[in-house]
Amino acid sequence: xxxxxxxxxxxxxxxxxxxxxxLLFSSPENDTKELEKISQDLNQFATQAVMKAVxxxxxxxDLYVTDMAEAEWMNNPFLKSESPVISEQVDNVTAxxxxxxxxxxxxxxxxxxxxxxxxxxxxxxxxxxxxxxGYLVLDITPGRVVIVDKKKKKNQIxxxxxxxxxxxxxxxx
Numbered sequence: 001x002x003x004x005x006x007x008x009x010x011x012x013x014x015x016x017x018x019x020x021x022x023l024l025f026s027s028p029e030n031d032t033k034e035l036e037k038i039s040q041d042l043n044q045f046a047t048q049a050v051m052k053a054v055x056x057x058x059x060x061x062d063l064y065v066t067d068m069a070e071a072e073w074m075n076n077p078f079l080k081s082e083s084p085v086i087s088e089q090v091d092n093v094t095a096x097x098x099x100x101x102x103x104x105x106x107x108x109x110x111x112x113x114x115x116x117x118x119x120x121x122x123x124x125x126x127x128x129x130x131x132x133x134g135y136l137v138l139d140i141t142p143g144r145v146v147i148v149d150k151k152k153k154k155n156q157i158x159x160x161x162x163x164x165x166x167x168x169x170x171x172x173x
Contacts, residue, residue: 101133105159108142115140119147119159 001009058066107118116123117140119130124137130147138156139146149155 103130103133103147103159104162105145106162108140108161110142117145119145 103120105117105119106121107116109116109118109123114125116125117137118124119137122131124130124140126137126140128137129135129150130137134150135147135157136150137145138148143161145159147157147159
């Protein structure tokens with residue numbers, strides 16, 4: 001046995017001896033008294049917590065937050081489009097590698113300064129590149145996103161909300 005193994009075995013043996021001694025020489029009366037005291041303390045704490053919660057009045061901030069949450073939102077960030085989902089492709093995309101990638105426009109979010117499109121579970125602003133496929137986000141509206149091939153600038157694809165489009169990719173060298 002290595003020294004490390006001897007030390008671990010020795011500590012385990014000492015722990016075993018301590019356990020046997022504590023089991024043989026402990027009295028059940030002490031354990032019961034300790035459990036009763038812990039139980040009383042816990043009951044007292046629970047009773048005090050309930051009494052405080054029942055008697056407490058909500059603050060002005062709590063009332064305001066509740067009122068605002070229940071009120072109708074003027075600018076709903078979760079847009080539901082009632083327009084039909086129809087995709088259109090301005091120019092045909094030619095593929096040299098035969099590889100395809102599915103891109104899906106699933107969400108629109110407008111904040112004070114910027115519009116965000118959720119494409120393939122990632123957020124993009126206008127002018128941002130789609131990850132690793134060489135397409136640029138040209139325009140974002142609630143019903144559609146226009147993306148364009150960064151190299152060719154003429155291969156525009158219009159993605160309507162929640163419609164999947166199968167994009168053919170060129171091989172990157």
